[in-house]
Amino acid sequence: MSTALFLPIFEDGAPLYQQLYHHIASAIQTGQLEPGTKLPSKRRLCALTGVSMSTVESAYSLLAAEGYVLTKPRSGYIIADLLPLVPPSAPDIPQPPAEPTPWAYDCSTSAVDTSVFPFSSWARITKEAVYENPGLLQRGHQQGDLPMRGALAGLLGQYRGVCCSPEQIVVGAGADLLLSLLLQLLPNHQVVALEDPGYPAAYATVTRHGRTPAPIPVDEQGVSPEALAASGAGLAYVTPSHQFPLGVTMPAGRRSRLLHWAAAAPDRWLIEDDYDSEFRYSSRPIPSMQGLDLGGRVVYMGTFSRSIAPAIRVAYMILPPALLERYHSTFPHGACTVSRFEQESLRRFLIQGLYGRHLRRTGNLYRRKCALFSQALSQIPDVTLTGQEAGLHFLLTLPRMSEQELVERAAAQSVRVYPLSQFCHTAPPLPSTVVLGFAGLTEQELTQTAARLAKAWT
Amino acid sequence: MSTALFLPIFEDGAPLYQQLYHHIASAIQTGQLEPGTKLPSKRRLCALTGVSMSTVESAYSLLAAEGYVLTKPRSGYIIADLLPLVPPSAPDIPQPPAEPTPWAYDCSTSAVDTSVFPFSSWARITKEAVYENPGLLQRGHQQGDLPMRGALAGLLGQYRGVCCSPEQIVVGAGADLLLSLLLQLLPNHQVVALEDPGYPAAYATVTRHGRTPAPIPVDEQGVSPEALAASGAGLAYVTPSHQFPLGVTMPAGRRSRLLHWAAAAPDRWLIEDDYDSEFRYSSRPIPSMQGLDLGGRVVYMGTFSRSIAPAIRVAYMILPPALLERYHSTFPHGACTVSRFEQESLRRFLIQGLYGRHLRRTGNLYRRKCALFSQALSQIPDVTLTGQEAGLHFLLTLPRMSEQELVERAAAQSVRVYPLSQFCHTAPPLPSTVVLGFAGLTEQELTQTAARLAKAWT
Numbered sequence: 001m002s003t004a005l006f007l008p009i010f011e012d013g014a015p016l017y018q019q020l021y022h023h024i025a026s027a028i029q030t031g032q033l034e035p036g037t038k039l040p041s042k043r044r045l046c047a048l049t050g051v052s053m054s055t056v057e058s059a060y061s062l063l064a065a066e067g068y069v070l071t072k073p074r075s076g077y078i079i080a081d082l083l084p085l086v087p088p089s090a091p092d093i094p095q096p097p098a099e100p101t102p103w104a105y106d107c108s109t110s111a112v113d114t115s116v117f118p119f120s121s122w123a124r125i126t127k128e129a130v131y132e133n134p135g136l137l138q139r140g141h142q143q144g145d146l147p148m149r150g151a152l153a154g155l156l157g158q159y160r161g162v163c164c165s166p167e168q169i170v171v172g173a174g175a176d177l178l179l180s181l182l183l184q185l186l187p188n189h190q191v192v193a194l195e196d197p198g199y200p201a202a203y204a205t206v207t208r209h210g211r212t213p214a215p216i217p218v219d220e221q222g223v224s225p226e227a228l229a230a231s232g233a234g235l236a237y238v239t240p241s242h243q244f245p246l247g248v249t250m251p252a253g254r255r256s257r258l259l260h261w262a263a264a265a266p267d268r269w270l271i272e273d274d275y276d277s278e279f280r281y282s283s284r285p286i287p288s289m290q291g292l293d294l295g296g297r298v299v300y301m302g303t304f305s306r307s308i309a310p311a312i313r314v315a316y317m318i319l320p321p322a323l324l325e326r327y328h329s330t331f332p333h334g335a336c337t338v339s340r341f342e343q344e345s346l347r348r349f350l351i352q353g354l355y356g357r358h359l360r361r362t363g364n365l366y367r368r369k370c371a372l373f374s375q376a377l378s379q380i381p382d383v384t385l386t387g388q389e390a391g392l393h394f395l396l397t398l399p400r401m402s403e404q405e406l407v408e409r410a411a412a413q414s415v416r417v418y419p420l421s422q423f424c425h426t427a428p429p430l431p432s433t434v435v436l437g438f439a440g441l442t443e444q445e446l447t448q449t450a451a452r453l454a455k456a457w458t
Numbered sequence: 459m460s461t462a463l464f465l466p467i468f469e470d471g472a473p474l475y476q477q478l479y480h481h482i483a484s485a486i487q488t489g490q491l492e493p494g495t496k497l498p499s500k501r502r503l504c505a506l507t508g509v510s511m512s513t514v515e516s517a518y519s520l521l522a523a524e525g526y527v528l529t530k531p532r533s534g535y536i537i538a539d540l541l542p543l544v545p546p547s548a549p550d551i552p553q554p555p556a557e558p559t560p561w562a563y564d565c566s567t568s569a570v571d572t573s574v575f576p577f578s579s580w581a582r583i584t585k586e587a588v589y590e591n592p593g594l595l596q597r598g599h600q601q602g603d604l605p606m607r608g609a610l611a612g613l614l615g616q617y618r619g620v621c622c623s624p625e626q627i628v629v630g631a632g633a634d635l636l637l638s639l640l641l642q643l644l645p646n647h648q649v650v651a652l653e654d655p656g657y658p659a660a661y662a663t664v665t666r667h668g669r670t671p672a673p674i675p676v677d678e679q680g681v682s683p684e685a686l687a688a689s690g691a692g693l694a695y696v697t698p699s700h701q702f703p704l705g706v707t708m709p710a711g712r713r714s715r716l717l718h719w720a721a722a723a724p725d726r727w728l729i730e731d732d733y734d735s736e737f738r739y740s741s742r743p744i745p746s747m748q749g750l751d752l753g754g755r756v757v758y759m760g761t762f763s764r765s766i767a768p769a770i771r772v773a774y775m776i777l778p779p780a781l782l783e784r785y786h787s788t789f790p791h792g793a794c795t796v797s798r799f800e801q802e803s804l805r806r807f808l809i810q811g812l813y814g815r816h817l818r819r820t821g822n823l824y825r826r827k828c829a830l831f832s833q834a835l836s837q838i839p840d841v842t843l844t845g846q847e848a849g850l851h852f853l854l855t856l857p858r859m860s861e862q863e864l865v866e867r868a869a870a871q872s873v874r875v876y877p878l879s880q881f882c883h884t885a886p887p888l889p890s891t892v893v894l895g896f897a898g899l900t901e902q903e904l905t906q907t908a909a910r911l912a913k914a915w916t
Contacts, residue, residue, distance in 0.1 A: 014616075025710075029714075029750075062744065065707065065709075065740075065744055066709060066710045066744050066745075067679075067708075067709020067710040067711050067712070067713075068710050080709075080710070080711055081711070110597060111596065111597075112595075112596075114592065114595035114596060117592070117595055119588060119589060119592065120589075122588055123585045123588040123589050124585075126584050126585060126588055126799070127581045127582075127584060127585045130577060130580055130581040130584055131577060131578075131581050134572065134575070134577065136769050137570075137572035137575055137767035137768065137769045138569065138570075138572060138767070138768055138769065138898075139568060139569075139768035139769070140768075140769065173631040173635075173771070173795035173796070173797075174792075174793060174795055176792055176793075177631075177635070177795055180638065184666040184667065187666075187668060200791065201791060201792060204789075204790070204791070204792075208642040208645075208788065209642065209667070210645060210668060221525075249523065251523075251524060251525020251538075252483075252524040252525040252526050252538075253525045253538055253539070254525070255525075282523075286520070286523055286524050287524075305793070309595035309596070310595065310596055310597035310598075310793060311594050311595045311596065311597070311598065311797060311798040311799060312797060313631070313793065313794075313795055313796065313797050330666065331662075332662070333658065333659060333662070334632075334634055334659060334662075335632060335634075335763070335768060335771065336771075337631035337632055337635055337771055337795055338631070338771065338797075339631075339769060339770060339771045339796075339797060339800050340769040341584070341769060341800075342797055342799075342800065440596075
């Protein structure tokens with residue numbers, strides 16, 4: 001072994017022992033140092049390189065621990081016989097996803113208004129949650145901490161007519177994640193009924209779990225019970241409060257027919273995603289289907305992503321007793337996916353009345369925005385609006401143009417509107433219809449957006 | 459319709475309109491009010507019940523919105539023709555899971571020491587993260603916010619020899635969740651190689667995704683490359699830094715053989731769970747396998763659950779470029795499962811040097827605890843300890859007794875120790891061996907635990 005080859009050139013930055021380690025390890029990997037040969041003694045290497053004994057010792061013990069060298073009593077450090085490493089192939093530099101076009105106004109359905117978020121209360125609560133609860137650092141209950149679930153059960157009973165005990169609640173970091181858990185809980189349901197048009201993330205989650213989505217058409221009362229029965233599915237995902245994207249509210253008669261469907265055979269389940277139920281403008285909120293379910297076949301799901309903020313990753317599902325037993329045996333261990341500090345912050349937000357206040361404030365704001373935007377858009381000749389009784393979006397139909405024309409002409413004014421057909425699977429979309437979300441734009445922006453759309457479509 | 463039947467009895471608590479609504483809705487559901495009959499006029503109901511017009515109006519509009527009644531011009535409110543609801547069947551009251559035996563000392567492998575957690579720094583950082591970043595309320599990047607991923611890439615390069623760009627990192631609420639995402643990303647891998655003995659949650663996750671675990675035996679260098687090659691699996695989950703539960707550190711030679719295995723056929727992947735790499739007592743930490751991987755076949759995984767606290771639900775994986783492309787097409791939309799406030803708190807914790815300080819402090823603490831507990835236990839005649847060079851647990855073997863005897867005699871002293879066989883699948887467990895975690899007990903408790911075990915096993 002040539003010692004000239006061996007001497008490393010030290011650079012600023014990484015600790016010397018690491019540089020020495022890397023230098024020797026890479027010489028071994030590339031075969032410059034042959035198996036069976038000896039490394040110089042530690043003392044000799046100190047002299048050769050000028051570094052301290054402890055630096056050499058650290059590097060050598062790392063090489064030995066890593067298996068690059070073997071230590072033999074009285075013979076020092078011997079290069080180990082490694083398989084040559086995989087020949088280098090420069091990895092492609094990952095391309096960041098294409099930048100979205102910078103729209104002047106984006107009528108996205110997933111944005112919310114965060115202008116009235118109570119920052120100071122949330123910051124205070126968060127700090128208290130950390131300071132006052134050192135025990136929260138340890139692993140908590142897999143379903144979420146019980147005090148938080150108790151507060152949630154109370155809230156859902158009061159606001160949504162949901163009937164449950166805190167033991168039935170499973171808290172998780174997002175509705176898509178909870179749907180994934182449910183699919184793992186119900187492995188025999190190969191076919192999953194989904195609304196058509198419907199929520200794209202639900203289709204994607206079902207497909208990623210190797211299941212087959214069965215698209216069920218939606219009429220003016222919601223999902224069709226006949227089509228659901230004909231699909232052969234035993235598991236159905238529905239949004240009765242404010243169907244996404246059509247905005248239909250399912251009346252009681254249709255709900256009872258779905259509950260009948262579920263009760264008519266063993267192992268049938270309805271997932272009620274109570275999406276947008278918090279925001280209802282033309283009448284009081286409608287109680288949940290879960291509250292009407294006497295047969296224990298409804299899994300109720302909700303989230304704080306829209307009612308507080310998308311950054312708050314807290315969703316929940318309420319399992320009927322029969323599924324709760326399965327849950328305990330299918331998920332015997334594991335941790336809840338929501339930080340316990342955040343669970344505690346949310347609990348305080350609920351029980352201190354701050355959530356109710358925030359809901360009233362944002363509800364009024366959205367009611368005003370919805371009315372303003374609807375009013376301005378209805379001035380455009382031949383326009384029909386639907387689904388604006390609730391939620392953060394509605395539909396606009398303008399029979400004079402094709403859907404594509406509506407989207408492209410809006411884009412020419414730098415306004416992003418969403419074609420209804422992108423949410424449709426086998427059902428033919430309502431013609432000439434786009435989906436408009438209004439929550440993420442200010443009132444002034446909504447007025448400007450409506451003016452641009454009037455120009456685009458006239 | 460008899461009005462006597464109709465009159466509700468109001469109670470304190472729920473708003474009057476809700477009580478009125480429930481009273482009428484349940485009369486319709488039970489058939490007391492027949493389809494086609496009329497409700498009393500609003501004015502008449504006010505007179506009958508003594509409540510205000512606005513209360514009656516709210517209740518009626520809710521009944522109409524719900525579909526219980528139909529409004530007909532000039533004829534008032536007509537009871538709708540509903541299918542009778544499902545007959546009531548009282549749901550079983552869910553039983554809370556059985557209370558665990560209250561152990562005097564629990565040598566759990568999942569507990570950590572939170573006594574040195576920097577509460578005041580974390581509380582300050584958390585508060586700043588909320589106050590200074592209103593933009594964080596909106597939905598962030600699905601992989602986690604880029605500044606946080608940048609800080610993480612720097613940390614992993616420095617501490618673990620991981621070589622990646624921030625674009626390759628996917629942040630998620632726990633390692634089990636990330637494994638679930640990976641399985642969704644690799645739908646064609648029906649068989650998944652797992653270490654035997656190995657991490658139970660990985661077995662459970664693989665099984666819940668409908669895949670078949672292939673248990674691969676672990677020897678004194680880690681997982682067996684021959685058995686891996688023979689298994690037919692194309693996806694393998696390994697813990698080279700500190701094998702769970704055996705505590706083996708995989709030497710470089712074995713690592714290079716695994717990398718060779720992965721490179722020898724298309725679509726082969728190694729998941730490197732760098733579990734417990736933060737805590738190494740007998741030599742410097744060993745760089746990750748990911749840093750040696752020139753073929754782009756390693757998915758690196760790590761978590762802050764153990765190095766900070768189990769309550770902090772932040773884990774991460776680093777996808778090689780080829781899988782990153784698949785990830786973008788398989789997960790086109792969705793939100794990161796970690797709260798953006800928590801991501802920002804963690805970023806500050808990293809870049810302000812608080813994480814490094816915390817690691818050094820806990821590392822010293824664990825080193826002391828490990829030495830103290832090992833020293834005390836090695837006084838027991840015939841005891842052999844293994845795997846105590848790193849991590850938060852080690853193995854104890856005592857050939858004089860069966861594994862079951864070891865566990866039962868410890869239990870009689872109210873000390874919980876974990877039988878190695880509970881982590882074993884097809885491989886025969888090392889006889890007479892138990893797994894002992896020490897992180898969750900204080901030094902005083904460890905001394906007392908060792909004393910009780912000495913009594914139990916002598």
